Amino acid sequence: MAGNSTEQLLSMRVYNSLQSLGCPLVDGLYLREPDSVQELLCSPSLHRTDILKWICASICPSLKEKFSTIKSTQNEDLVQELTRFGYEMMLCKANDQDLIKGRAPPLRQLRFLEQILMVIQADSRQNSCSGDDSVKNDDLLGELMSQDHLSDLDMLLNPVCNPWPAHIREHLIRTQSAHNKTNGNHSKPSDVTNRSDHHSRLGSHGEESLTEAMALLQSTQSTLDELHKECEFLPSHPSGSAAVLSPCALKVAISDMSQLMTAFGHIYNTDFKAYCQRAPPALNSDASVFQSVHQLLHACNTELEALKQLSETSSSLTQTVQQLQTDKRYWSKGEKHTLPERLEELKNRYVAFLSLHQS
Structure with missing residues:
Protein backbone atom coordinates (compact mmCIF):
# COMPACT_ATOMS: atom_id res chain seq x y z
CA MET A 1 0.00 0.00 0.00
CA ALA A 2 2.90 2.33 0.74
CA GLY A 3 4.29 1.78 -2.73
CA ASN A 4 0.94 2.51 -4.37
CA SER A 5 0.50 5.74 -2.37
CA THR A 6 4.00 6.87 -3.33
CA GLU A 7 3.31 6.24 -7.01
CA GLN A 8 0.00 8.10 -6.83
CA LEU A 9 1.54 11.11 -5.09
CA LEU A 10 4.38 11.19 -7.58
CA SER A 11 2.03 10.90 -10.55
CA MET A 12 -0.05 13.86 -9.30
CA ARG A 13 3.15 15.86 -8.79
CA VAL A 14 4.30 15.18 -12.36
CA TYR A 15 0.84 15.98 -13.73
CA ASN A 16 0.74 19.31 -11.85
CA SER A 17 4.24 20.14 -13.14
CA LEU A 18 3.09 19.54 -16.71
CA GLN A 19 0.13 21.86 -16.18
CA SER A 20 2.27 24.58 -14.59
CA LEU A 21 4.74 24.41 -17.50
CA GLY A 22 1.87 24.87 -19.98
CA CYS A 23 2.00 21.49 -21.69
CA PRO A 24 -0.75 21.63 -24.37
CA LEU A 25 -1.25 17.85 -24.20
CA VAL A 26 -2.74 17.97 -20.68
CA ASP A 27 -4.83 21.15 -20.97
CA GLY A 28 -8.25 19.68 -21.66
CA LEU A 29 -7.97 16.45 -19.65
CA TYR A 30 -9.18 17.61 -16.20
CA LEU A 31 -8.01 14.45 -14.44
CA ARG A 32 -8.68 14.33 -10.71
CA GLU A 33 -8.15 10.71 -9.74
CA PRO A 34 -4.54 9.60 -9.10
CA ASP A 35 -5.24 6.25 -10.78
CA SER A 36 -6.26 7.98 -14.01
CA VAL A 37 -3.19 10.22 -13.94
CA GLN A 38 -0.94 7.23 -13.30
CA GLU A 39 -2.52 5.32 -16.16
CA LEU A 40 -1.92 8.29 -18.48
CA LEU A 41 1.75 8.69 -17.50
CA CYS A 42 2.77 5.05 -17.02
CA SER A 43 0.83 3.10 -19.68
CA PRO A 44 2.05 2.69 -23.29
CA SER A 45 0.06 5.05 -25.49
CA LEU A 46 0.46 7.56 -28.29
CA HIS A 47 -0.58 10.36 -25.93
CA ARG A 48 2.22 9.49 -23.50
CA THR A 49 4.74 9.46 -26.36
CA ASP A 50 3.55 12.91 -27.48
CA ILE A 51 4.05 14.20 -23.92
CA LEU A 52 7.63 12.88 -23.95
CA LYS A 53 8.21 14.51 -27.34
CA TRP A 54 6.97 17.85 -25.99
CA ILE A 55 9.20 17.60 -22.89
CA CYS A 56 12.32 16.77 -24.93
CA ALA A 57 11.59 19.49 -27.48
CA SER A 58 11.13 22.02 -24.67
CA ILE A 59 14.61 21.19 -23.37
CA CYS A 60 16.25 21.02 -26.81
CA PRO A 61 14.26 23.00 -29.45
CA SER A 62 16.35 21.52 -32.28
CA LEU A 63 14.59 18.20 -31.69
CA LYS A 64 11.35 19.61 -33.12
CA GLU A 65 12.72 19.46 -36.66
CA LYS A 66 14.09 15.97 -36.09
CA PHE A 67 10.74 14.75 -34.73
CA SER A 68 8.93 16.28 -37.70
CA THR A 69 11.02 14.21 -40.12
CA ILE A 70 10.07 10.96 -38.36
CA LYS A 71 6.85 9.51 -39.75
CA SER A 72 4.06 8.20 -37.53
CA THR A 73 4.74 4.66 -38.72
CA GLN A 74 8.40 4.88 -37.66
CA ASN A 75 7.65 4.42 -33.97
CA GLU A 76 10.89 2.54 -33.28
CA ASP A 77 12.97 5.38 -34.71
CA LEU A 78 11.15 7.84 -32.45
CA VAL A 79 11.73 5.61 -29.41
CA GLN A 80 15.42 5.32 -30.24
CA GLU A 81 15.73 9.09 -30.58
CA LEU A 82 13.99 9.68 -27.24
CA THR A 83 16.17 7.02 -25.59
CA ARG A 84 19.31 8.62 -26.98
CA PHE A 85 18.26 12.02 -25.64
CA GLY A 86 17.50 10.56 -22.20
CA TYR A 87 20.91 8.86 -22.21
CA GLU A 88 22.62 12.15 -23.13
CA MET A 89 20.80 13.78 -20.22
CA MET A 90 22.16 10.94 -17.99
CA LEU A 91 18.63 10.00 -16.93
CA CYS A 92 18.45 6.48 -18.41
CA LYS A 93 20.59 3.79 -19.99
CA ALA A 94 21.55 3.71 -23.66
CA ASN A 95 19.25 0.74 -24.43
CA ASP A 96 16.49 1.53 -21.94
CA GLN A 97 13.66 1.56 -24.51
CA ASP A 98 11.13 -0.02 -22.13
CA LEU A 99 11.30 3.13 -20.02
CA ILE A 100 10.46 5.28 -23.06
CA LYS A 101 7.69 2.95 -24.27
CA GLY A 102 6.01 2.86 -20.83
CA ARG A 103 6.72 -0.78 -20.02
CA ALA A 104 9.04 -0.16 -17.08
CA PRO A 105 7.80 -0.17 -13.45
CA PRO A 106 5.53 2.82 -12.77
CA LEU A 107 7.69 4.23 -10.00
CA ARG A 108 10.76 4.25 -12.27
CA GLN A 109 8.80 5.95 -15.07
CA LEU A 110 7.53 8.64 -12.71
CA ARG A 111 11.03 9.28 -11.34
CA PHE A 112 12.29 9.67 -14.89
CA LEU A 113 9.52 12.14 -15.78
CA GLU A 114 10.07 14.12 -12.59
CA GLN A 115 13.81 14.44 -13.21
CA ILE A 116 13.42 15.51 -16.83
CA LEU A 117 10.76 18.07 -15.87
CA MET A 118 13.16 19.54 -13.30
CA VAL A 119 15.45 20.45 -16.19
CA ILE A 120 12.69 22.51 -17.84
CA GLN A 121 11.85 24.21 -14.54
CA ALA A 122 15.52 25.09 -13.96
CA ASP A 123 15.81 26.54 -17.47
CA SER A 124 12.66 28.61 -17.02
CA ARG A 125 13.92 30.01 -13.70
CA GLN A 126 17.28 30.86 -15.27
CA ASN A 127 15.59 32.62 -18.19
CA SER A 128 13.41 34.64 -15.83
CA CYS A 129 16.44 35.64 -13.76
CA SER A 130 18.38 36.68 -16.86
CA GLY A 131 15.37 38.65 -18.05
CA ASP A 132 15.20 40.47 -14.72
CA ASP A 133 18.93 41.22 -14.93
CA SER A 134 18.53 42.65 -18.43
CA VAL A 135 15.66 44.83 -17.22
CA LYS A 136 17.80 46.06 -14.33
CA ASN A 137 20.70 46.79 -16.68
CA ASP A 138 18.42 48.72 -19.03
CA ASP A 139 17.09 50.75 -16.12
CA LEU A 140 20.63 51.46 -14.93
CA LEU A 141 21.74 52.61 -18.40
CA GLY A 142 18.65 54.77 -18.70
CA GLU A 143 19.42 56.34 -15.33
CA LEU A 144 23.05 57.00 -16.25
CA MET A 145 22.15 58.53 -19.62
CA SER A 146 19.52 60.84 -18.14
CA GLN A 147 19.91 64.62 -18.20
CA ASP A 148 20.81 64.73 -14.50
CA HIS A 149 23.98 62.66 -15.03
CA LEU A 150 25.16 63.93 -18.42
CA SER A 151 27.38 66.54 -16.78
CA ASP A 152 29.01 63.87 -14.60
CA LEU A 153 29.62 61.65 -17.62
CA ASP A 154 31.15 64.54 -19.54
CA MET A 155 33.45 65.26 -16.58
CA LEU A 156 34.54 61.63 -16.46
CA LEU A 157 35.25 61.50 -20.18
CA ASN A 158 37.02 64.89 -20.28
CA PRO A 159 38.63 65.51 -16.87
CA VAL A 160 39.83 69.03 -16.15
CA CYS A 161 42.33 68.13 -13.44
CA ASN A 162 45.65 66.84 -14.79
CA PRO A 163 47.09 64.34 -12.29
CA TRP A 164 50.66 64.39 -13.68
CA PRO A 165 53.49 66.24 -11.88
CA ALA A 166 55.02 69.33 -13.45
CA HIS A 167 58.11 67.68 -14.98
CA ILE A 168 55.99 64.89 -16.50
CA ARG A 169 53.50 67.41 -17.92
CA GLU A 170 56.41 69.23 -19.56
CA HIS A 171 57.64 65.99 -21.10
CA LEU A 172 54.14 65.17 -22.37
CA ILE A 173 53.78 68.60 -23.91
CA ARG A 174 57.11 68.25 -25.71
CA THR A 175 56.17 64.79 -26.97
CA GLN A 176 52.81 66.03 -28.20
CA SER A 177 54.36 69.02 -29.97
CA ALA A 178 56.95 66.79 -31.68
CA HIS A 179 54.19 64.41 -32.74
CA ASN A 180 52.16 67.29 -34.20
CA LYS A 181 55.19 68.52 -36.18
CA THR A 182 55.80 65.08 -37.70
CA ASN A 183 52.15 64.88 -38.75
CA GLY A 184 52.34 68.27 -40.46
CA ASN A 185 50.06 69.99 -38.00
CA HIS A 186 51.23 73.59 -37.55
CA SER A 187 50.29 75.26 -34.34
CA LYS A 188 48.82 78.71 -34.22
CA PRO A 189 51.02 81.62 -33.03
CA SER A 190 48.83 82.15 -29.99
CA ASP A 191 49.24 78.48 -29.00
CA VAL A 192 53.02 78.71 -29.39
CA THR A 193 53.10 81.82 -27.20
CA ASN A 194 50.96 80.21 -24.51
CA ARG A 195 53.07 77.05 -24.53
CA SER A 196 56.33 79.02 -24.31
CA ASP A 197 54.96 80.93 -21.32
CA HIS A 198 53.84 77.70 -19.78
CA HIS A 199 57.27 76.12 -20.37
CA SER A 200 59.03 79.10 -18.80
CA ARG A 201 56.86 78.76 -15.69
CA LEU A 202 57.51 75.06 -15.50
CA GLY A 203 61.26 75.47 -16.06
CA SER A 204 61.68 77.29 -12.75
CA HIS A 205 60.38 74.25 -10.92
CA GLY A 206 62.37 71.72 -12.99
CA GLU A 207 65.57 71.89 -10.95
CA GLU A 208 63.70 71.66 -7.65
CA SER A 209 61.67 68.62 -8.68
CA LEU A 210 64.57 66.82 -10.39
CA THR A 211 65.81 65.32 -7.14
CA GLU A 212 62.28 64.31 -6.18
CA ALA A 213 61.78 62.73 -9.60
CA MET A 214 64.98 60.69 -9.28
CA ALA A 215 63.96 59.48 -5.83
CA LEU A 216 60.49 58.64 -7.14
CA LEU A 217 61.96 56.70 -10.06
CA GLN A 218 64.29 54.75 -7.78
CA SER A 219 61.51 53.85 -5.35
CA THR A 220 59.25 52.87 -8.25
CA GLN A 221 61.98 50.70 -9.75
CA SER A 222 62.58 48.95 -6.41
CA THR A 223 58.84 48.39 -5.99
CA LEU A 224 58.62 46.92 -9.50
CA ASP A 225 61.58 44.63 -8.76
CA GLU A 226 59.86 43.35 -5.61
CA LEU A 227 56.62 42.81 -7.51
CA HIS A 228 58.45 40.92 -10.24
CA LYS A 229 60.03 38.60 -7.67
CA GLU A 230 56.54 37.78 -6.39
CA CYS A 231 55.04 37.42 -9.90
CA GLU A 232 56.95 34.42 -11.21
CA PHE A 233 54.56 34.00 -14.14
CA LEU A 234 55.84 37.14 -15.91
CA PRO A 235 58.23 36.44 -18.85
CA SER A 236 61.83 37.56 -18.52
CA HIS A 237 63.59 39.81 -21.02
CA PRO A 238 65.38 37.82 -23.77
CA SER A 239 68.69 39.60 -23.17
CA GLY A 240 68.67 38.61 -19.52
CA SER A 241 68.18 42.16 -18.23
CA ALA A 242 65.38 43.34 -15.98
CA ALA A 243 62.02 41.78 -16.69
CA VAL A 244 59.40 43.75 -18.61
CA LEU A 245 55.95 43.93 -17.03
CA SER A 246 53.36 42.67 -19.49
CA PRO A 247 49.99 44.47 -19.30
CA CYS A 248 48.17 41.33 -20.43
CA ALA A 249 49.84 39.27 -17.71
CA LEU A 250 48.97 41.88 -15.10
CA LYS A 251 45.35 41.96 -16.26
CA VAL A 252 45.13 38.17 -16.01
CA ALA A 253 46.72 38.20 -12.56
CA ILE A 254 44.37 40.93 -11.33
CA SER A 255 41.35 39.09 -12.74
CA ASP A 256 42.41 35.82 -11.11
CA MET A 257 43.05 37.54 -7.81
CA SER A 258 39.65 39.23 -7.95
CA GLN A 259 37.91 35.93 -8.58
CA LEU A 260 39.83 34.22 -5.78
CA MET A 261 39.00 37.04 -3.37
CA THR A 262 35.33 36.87 -4.33
CA ALA A 263 35.24 33.10 -3.86
CA PHE A 264 37.07 33.34 -0.54
CA GLY A 265 34.72 36.06 0.67
CA HIS A 266 31.70 33.93 -0.18
CA ILE A 267 33.15 30.84 1.54
CA TYR A 268 34.21 32.90 4.55
CA ASN A 269 30.74 34.41 5.00
CA THR A 270 28.95 31.08 4.56
CA ASP A 271 31.29 28.56 6.24
CA PHE A 272 34.25 30.04 8.10
CA LYS A 273 32.87 33.19 9.70
CA ALA A 274 31.08 31.39 12.52
CA TYR A 275 34.25 29.52 13.46
CA CYS A 276 36.60 32.51 13.19
CA GLN A 277 34.54 34.57 15.64
CA ARG A 278 34.77 32.00 18.41
CA ALA A 279 36.81 32.74 21.51
CA PRO A 280 40.16 30.92 21.76
CA PRO A 281 40.12 27.79 23.92
CA ALA A 282 41.22 28.23 27.52
CA LEU A 283 44.28 26.26 28.56
CA ASN A 284 43.75 23.80 31.40
CA SER A 285 45.57 24.63 34.61
CA ASP A 286 46.06 20.92 35.38
CA ALA A 287 48.60 20.39 32.61
CA SER A 288 51.30 19.49 35.16
CA VAL A 289 49.17 16.56 36.33
CA PHE A 290 49.12 15.11 32.83
CA GLN A 291 52.89 15.62 32.56
CA SER A 292 53.56 13.76 35.83
CA VAL A 293 51.19 10.96 34.80
CA HIS A 294 53.03 10.69 31.50
CA GLN A 295 56.37 10.45 33.30
CA LEU A 296 55.05 7.74 35.65
CA LEU A 297 53.65 5.76 32.75
CA HIS A 298 56.96 6.05 30.92
CA ALA A 299 58.84 4.79 34.01
CA CYS A 300 56.36 1.92 34.35
CA ASN A 301 56.89 0.98 30.72
CA THR A 302 60.66 1.04 31.28
CA GLU A 303 60.35 -1.31 34.29
CA LEU A 304 58.09 -3.65 32.36
CA GLU A 305 60.60 -3.73 29.53
CA ALA A 306 63.38 -4.58 32.02
CA LEU A 307 61.27 -7.37 33.55
CA LYS A 308 60.61 -8.71 30.09
CA GLN A 309 64.33 -8.79 29.32
CA LEU A 310 65.03 -10.50 32.71
CA SER A 311 62.42 -13.13 31.95
CA GLU A 312 63.93 -13.77 28.54
CA THR A 313 67.43 -14.04 30.07
CA SER A 314 66.20 -16.48 32.74
CA SER A 315 64.49 -18.61 30.12
CA SER A 316 67.62 -18.65 28.00
CA LEU A 317 69.75 -19.62 31.02
CA THR A 318 67.36 -22.41 31.96
CA GLN A 319 67.47 -23.74 28.42
CA THR A 320 71.28 -23.68 28.47
CA VAL A 321 71.39 -25.62 31.77
CA GLN A 322 68.95 -28.18 30.43
CA GLN A 323 71.13 -28.65 27.37
CA LEU A 324 74.19 -29.18 29.57
CA GLN A 325 72.34 -31.84 31.56
CA THR A 326 70.88 -33.69 28.62
CA ASP A 327 73.48 -33.33 25.87
CA LYS A 328 76.22 -35.97 25.73
Missing part, protein backbone atom coordinates in the same frame (compact mmCIF):
# COMPACT_ATOMS: atom_id res chain seq x y z
CA ARG A 329 79.79 -34.80 25.33
CA TYR A 330 83.21 -36.39 25.03
CA TRP A 331 85.03 -36.67 28.32
CA SER A 332 88.07 -38.78 29.19
CA LYS A 333 88.81 -42.10 27.46
CA GLY A 334 86.95 -40.96 24.33
CA GLU A 335 83.51 -41.80 25.71
CA LYS A 336 80.37 -39.63 25.48
CA HIS A 337 78.51 -38.98 28.71
CA THR A 338 76.05 -36.44 29.99
CA LEU A 339 77.02 -34.09 32.77
CA PRO A 340 74.81 -35.80 35.41
CA GLU A 341 76.26 -39.19 34.49
CA ARG A 342 79.80 -37.83 34.74
CA LEU A 343 79.03 -36.26 38.11
CA GLU A 344 77.50 -39.51 39.34
CA GLU A 345 80.63 -41.41 38.23
CA LEU A 346 82.90 -38.95 40.04
CA LYS A 347 80.74 -39.24 43.15
CA ASN A 348 81.01 -43.03 43.13
CA ARG A 349 84.78 -42.90 42.68
CA TYR A 350 85.07 -40.43 45.54
CA VAL A 351 82.96 -42.62 47.82
CA ALA A 352 85.06 -45.70 46.92
CA PHE A 353 88.23 -43.76 47.56
CA LEU A 354 87.05 -42.62 50.99
CA SER A 355 85.86 -46.10 51.98
CA LEU A 356 89.20 -47.59 50.96
CA HIS A 357 91.31 -45.20 53.01
CA GLN A 358 89.05 -45.04 56.02
CA SER A 359 89.02 -48.77 56.43
